[in-house]
Amino acid sequence: MAGRKRRKQKFLASAEIVDDSDERMSTEERKENLESKAWCDLPVELIEQILSKLKLEDNIRSSAVCKSWHRAAVSVRVVSQSPWLMYFPRYGDMYDFYDPTQCKTCSLYLPELCGSRVCYSKDGWLLLCQLNTNCLFFFNPFTREKIKLPVPRFELKYQIVAFSCAPTSTSTSCVVFTLKHSNPSIVVISTCQLGAEEWVTVNHQNRLPFVSSIWNKIVFCNGCFYCLSLFGWIGVYNPLECFWNVLSVPPPRCPDSFLNKNWWKGLFMAEHNGEILVIYTCCSENPIVFKLVQSETAWEEMKTLHGMTLFASFLSSHSKVDLPGIMRNNVYFSKVRFFGKRCISYSVNDNRYYPRKQGHDWGELDPFELIWIEPPHNALSLI
Numbered sequence: 001m002a003g004r005k006r007r008k009q010k011f012l013a014s015a016e017i018v019d020d021s022d023e024r025m026s027t028e029e030r031k032e033n034l035e036s037k038a039w040c041d042l043p044v045e046l047i048e049q050i051l052s053k054l055k056l057e058d059n060i061r062s063s064a065v066c067k068s069w070h071r072a073a074v075s076v077r078v079v080s081q082s083p084w085l086m087y088f089p090r091y092g093d094m095y096d097f098y099d100p101t102q103c104k105t106c107s108l109y110l111p112e113l114c115g116s117r118v119c120y121s122k123d124g125w126l127l128l129c130q131l132n133t134n135c136l137f138f139f140n141p142f143t144r145e146k147i148k149l150p151v152p153r154f155e156l157k158y159q160i161v162a163f164s165c166a167p168t169s170t171s172t173s174c175v176v177f178t179l180k181h182s183n184p185s186i187v188v189i190s191t192c193q194l195g196a197e198e199w200v201t202v203n204h205q206n207r208l209p210f211v212s213s214i215w216n217k218i219v220f221c222n223g224c225f226y227c228l229s230l231f232g233w234i235g236v237y238n239p240l241e242c243f244w245n246v247l248s249v250p251p252p253r254c255p256d257s258f259l260n261k262n263w264w265k266g267l268f269m270a271e272h273n274g275e276i277l278v279i280y281t282c283c284s285e286n287p288i289v290f291k292l293v294q295s296e297t298a299w300e301e302m303k304t305l306h307g308m309t310l311f312a313s314f315l316s317s318h319s320k321v322d323l324p325g326i327m328r329n330n331v332y333f334s335k336v337r338f339f340g341k342r343c344i345s346y347s348v349n350d351n352r353y354y355p356r357k358q359g360h361d362w363g364e365l366d367p368f369e370l371i372w373i374e375p376p377h378n379a380l381s382l383i
Contacts, residue, residue: 040069044071049326075325080321080322081374081375081376082323084375085311085343086118088369093113095107095109095141103343112139112146115132116130119161120161121316121373122162122163122165123166125166126138126139126371126373129157135149142375147167147194149176150192153201154201160217161176161178162178163220175239177189179216181210181211182203185205187244204244206246210233213230216229217269223240224238228278230264232250234249234292234296249292251299252280252288252301254288255285258280258281258285260283266281272319275291276291277289277292277319278299281333281362286346289310290302304349305331309323309327309332313370313371331345331346333346334365
């Protein structure tokens with residue numbers, strides 16, 4: 001009897017331990033479920049704001065938390081490198097570079113650029129002109145590489161110049177391009193292929209009037225140079241076929257308020273995936289972005305940028321995708337406020353400038369002092 005009683009007491013004691021263990025486990029599971037549910041229930045905007053600050057590897061790790069975090073992490077995942085805004089000082093050889101992603105500025109000592117004026121920027125390279133000698137040269141501020149071009153026989157001071165690709169490109173040959181009009185019906189186009197000993201200059205007849213000036217915009221797209229005239233007409237030059245044509249596309253329609261003082265300084269053009277984009281700005285109105293339709297027969301106003309980010313400066317503009325979520329569907333201009341800590345941008349989604357109530361008279365800026373440039377991914381290690 002005594003043995004049976006001891007076995008019964010032992011069995012009851014073990015049952016109580018199991019019950020207590022089960023209760024503790026269920027409590028812990030409930031806590032974990034509540035914590036998991038709390039993380040999942042955070043507002044999407046807050047999750048995106050947090051994840052947009054993470055490095056790429058941390059972003060990937062955080063995407064494994066749950067489905068909502070995965071969607072948010074992918075939406076703000078940074079794959080592309082944002083262009084930097086480069087400042088050309090009036091005096092001295094220290095050049096500042098502003099990174100809009102980090103809202104930080106760094107400096108480089110570049111005595112090689114003394115006495116030169118910037119003409120264009122593409123693929124991380126600058127095209128510059130020595131005004132006193134009329135010499136053109138390529139320069140990469142991150143690697144300090146310098147490539148000289150033949151001295152042209154025409155004056156470059158009042159002409160806009162562009163190039164097709166990086167001079168170090170192995171997939172295609174780099175072509176430098178400039179134009180001016182001798183009269184509204186004739187355009188003089190000069191080109192220089194990298195490695196050539198001299199420039200080639202040819203007169204081309206205009207089918208439609210085209211007036212060139214230092215205020216023109218040029219981008220290279222689909223194997224051709226697209227030139228936006230001061231009054232909104234588009235000229236296209238194919239360097240392989242040596243063919244020039246002015247498109248019979250009427251200029252984009254903007255409100256009369258856009259034609260105010262210095263309005264031509266607030267006009268920008270960029271290229272994205274084979275499409276031509278034009279940005280019109282006005283100090284009293286929100287910017288308008290137009291896209292040249294594929295048939296090249298009309299301009300279409302863009303109500304959304306479809307996740308793209310535009311970086312607009314007077315001499316050259318750029319487009320990027322896969323930037324932090326907070327930067328998408330925005331136009332970043334070559335203006336920085338609050339002691340170099342905030343770049344002026346316009347949100348297409350919100351229909352407003354950031355920061356609000358800032359001056360947007362582009363006429364107050366020297367167009368040759370600021371330009372967007374695409375840095376390499378290891379840019380910080382080179383500075």
